[in-house]
Amino acid sequence: MxxxxxxxxxxxxxxxxxxxxxxxxxxxxxxxxxxxxxxxxxxxxxxxxxxxxxxxxxxxxxxxxxxxxxxxxxxxxxxxxxxxxxxxxxxIVTTRGLAKMLEKYKKGDFGKCPRVMCEQNALLPMGLSDNAGVKAVKLYCSKCEDLYNPKSSRHASIDGAYFGTSFHNILFQVYPAMIPQKSQRRYEPRVYGFKVHAAAALQRWQDNKKDEMKERLKRMKVDTGFEDDDEDGEREDDDIDVEEDGAAMN
Missing domain, CATH: 1.10.1820.10 (protein kinase ck2 holoenzyme, chain C, domain 1)
Structure with missing residues (x-):
């Protein structure tokens, strides 16, 4: 001013x-x-x-x-x-308003998606509430379908109600050709260029969750229903001894 x-x-x-x-x-x-x-x-x-x-x-x-x-x-x-x-x-949900916002979207006035796999797909402003003073504006990526905070503090202070919760969805319904192809690419962890074995990672995750559950049940003094690894090892050894003794007797 x-x-x-x-x-x-x-x-x-x-x-x-x-x-x-x-x-x-x-x-x-x-x-x-x-x-x-x-x-x-x-x-x-x-x-x-x-x-x-x-x-x-x-x-x-x-x-x-x-x-x-x-x-x-x-x-x-x-x-x-x-x-x-x-x-x-x-x-902005009227025909004239949608056309104006579409032009700004095409020019990238709202910024680009920070996700690497989205390859700088343009963002759209949206609100998480239609009531003023509840939530600040967020940026919606139509490729990964996720929300991001504006980089600028000036933009981050804008009320999300000034754009509403429906604008971005209405825009893509009116202009379906602007919907980008969904990204199928995902980051794949590697060790010295080799992919980390998915089954091994899943097994480690399952073992960790199992151990956490057993500890939680023990603290609650609830019978876990699981047998300790040491007990399993001893039982397997006993079974082997019994089988060997039976074979010797025969």
Whole structure:
């Protein structure tokens, strides 16, 4: 907002949406059409969620003309950003909004997947809750179908409700051609170039889990039902001796 401090109020308000979209940290947002913002049906229920709702709406729609002090202006500005975010979540699931977000997705404006096997597949912003103030925005990879935190602290502080929980799924339903082929590649552990034997690794894991369970049952003073290895060895030796004695008698 420092760039606008020297401008008049009319200049300040006429550039509000342009300033918001171009500000650092707001790269995830697309510009909402003025026709959508001025349609009261699209704003149903938001007046109860945003403080100074009417003033904030006037600021976002470039008709703000209230003469107020700096503190009041700051509060209205904060409400305007919150209002824009809530409307943004509704706008990006419309035909026009999906098209705008698709272009940003194609350009990689939301970042690339950090997973090596995904080969820098583009990410999409999404929320874990549709209610504001619950969870910050996350980034969804359509290739590995996992979620990641934004790298930038500016992006990590954005409310996930400004994108909603359904946007990324709706986008791929409308544009199914954009769904990437799922990655079948997995990291394979190796020792000196040779693959680690999967059966051996599984056996070690099973033995460890068995030992953990036996220790847990012993602490609870519950009969494990397992026989110790030493006892198994002694029993096998006894069986061998009996078989040898029987053969000698015959």
């Amino acid at each position: 420092d760039d606008f401090n020297s401008e008049t109020d009319s200049d300040y308000t006429s550039y509000w949406r342009d300033w918001f979209i171009s500000s650092r940290g707001n790269e995830y947002f697309c510009e909402i059409d003025e026709e959508y913002l001025t349609d009261r049906f699209n704003l149903t229920g938001l007046n109860t969620e945003v403080q100074y709702y009417q003033y904030a709406l006037d600021l976002v729609t470039d008709v703000f003309d209230l003469d107020c002090d700096d503190e009041m202006r700051e509060q209205i500005e904060k409400s305007a950003r919150h209002l824009y975010g809530l409307v943004h979540a509704r706008y």
